[in-house]
Amino acid sequence: MSEPANRRGAPKGGLTRRGLFRGVGTATLLGGCVDRTSTTDPGGHAVVDDATAPAELGPDRVPVRFTLNGESVEAAVEPRTTLLDALRLDLDTTGPKLVCDRGSCSACLVLVDGLPRNSCMMLAHDVAGREVTTVEGLSKGDELSALQHAFVRHDALQCGFCTSGMLISCAALLRRRPKGEPLTATQVQDAIAGNLCRCGTYPHVVAAVLEVASGKTERAGA
Amino acid sequence: MNRFTIVRIPSLKDASNRVATTQGAVLRAGGIDLLDHMKEGLQAPSELVELHAIGGDEGMKLRSMDVHGDGRRRLGALVTLAQIAELEELFEGHQALAQAAAHAATPGIRNAATLGGNLLQRPRCWYYRHVDLVCLKKGGDMCLAQTGDHRYHAILGGGPSYIVHPSSLAGPLVALEATIDVRGVDGTVRTIAIEELFVGPTVDPMREHCLAPGEILLSVTLPVPAPGQRSAHAMAKEKQSQDWPLAEASVRLRMDGGKLRDVRVALGHVAPVPWRSKEAEAALEGQAPSAELFARAAQAATGPAKPLPGNAYKVPLCQGVLRQALHEAAQIPLPE
The missing domain is CATH 1.10.150.120 ([2Fe-2S]-binding domain)
Structure with a gap:
């Protein structure tokens, strides 16, 4: 039987734990200080220009824009295209590997707003407006980290x-x-x-x- | 995957109506189980209606965790497993939930998978997940695990389906007496005990939860922990990471005058629903904690077990994880 790993003092994501709990009394205050990129919605999806308007994408190719390894990129992909496929096939970024395609092996990991995510289990349109870092983005040009x-x-x-x-x-x-x-x-x-x-x-x-x-x-x- | 449309609707009302009235429309939260179904060809939705697109106050409540004025803790349905896993120290009395979240799936999955999705995911049975097989869960005549390879299947509450409930958070939430808020299609919000969310196979073998299309699980609320309340979660897996548990146990208890009080025991991955063991609770309630008592309680927990020919190993395994969780919660060192 495996001993649960001791997580005391483990590095704490991009989130501050104390920031996660807020008194209900501060709910209105909270409304003004939501940092959606990392503190309150790490599993979140696309950042769109007008989030108050209903939108339908696809099923045909639709452009998606995001930041890839520090550079703004755009790809026209169907909603069913995974982020991994868009990176490898449309954006010529083949560092993330397609292996299990089910989120079981993590060969496709990328950072989305700083957090590791399985790019095979996300849609390309999920990263609209967000920052994606692949292994290519860890080095500075030819200089390895x-x-x-x-x-x-x-x-x-x-x-x-x-x-x-x-x-x-x-x-x-x-x-x-x-x-x-x-x-x-x-x-x-x-x-x-x-x-x-x-x-x-x-x-x-x-x-x-x-x-x-x-x-x-x-x-x-x- | 099939072709589909991504639908982003900022209000719960409109998103709910869309799913309730559109053939083939489904809600998506983290999407881990949904994409898995689509890649396997088990599901081919025409529209993914994005819960992450819900905006304003409604969206914030789905994404946030907060403490009510009276001390109850509310977790929005879109809170990720990674967020819950980080809460162990703040979760005095509710540690079992954070422990379970910290060991589910992998770090990458935990950054995407949500509390709501974890509770509502479909079973991981290999017969159910095989696109070419028509099992009881997919409208067939019988559970293929019963006479097939059922090494990972139910030992408690099995029949006519022998799946095990796949959620690792459900057990701790049952032990911690959590409630959930569900938004009906008509907009009314009902609060029910977490145990009422789950549907056993004798009621309906085709489903594992009671939510209708368009109904939305909004949040989970943990009651105020009693003074001195402790909880713990223990599990056994074939691999230490990236694996589904073979058996899990979650316990909640407090000590009063040297006696165990308010004991709740829930077992995971041994039954088609998160399995509350009233037998173990009865054996423990009001007793002085000891290794012998915990061993007896574990025996009592598996008393009703009816293992299939190929999964009897789960009986002692289940006893073992329950004893481990009890020892941890009661802070008594394991004898072995």
């Missing part, structure tokens, strides 16, 4: 098919971590709990993330 260098140093990939999803999970964990708080192996394991690696390279992934978190990273390329 510290996390990616650590993956290389620790041999944290074998066949590599899960790697883009692993990197997204780990990048989200590192970004959410309160400054100065050390990470534990359990926290890394929890963060990559959805990433299926058939090669079994998990220990090297954990080692790579812990090294980056410790700040004692050897110089990249060394």
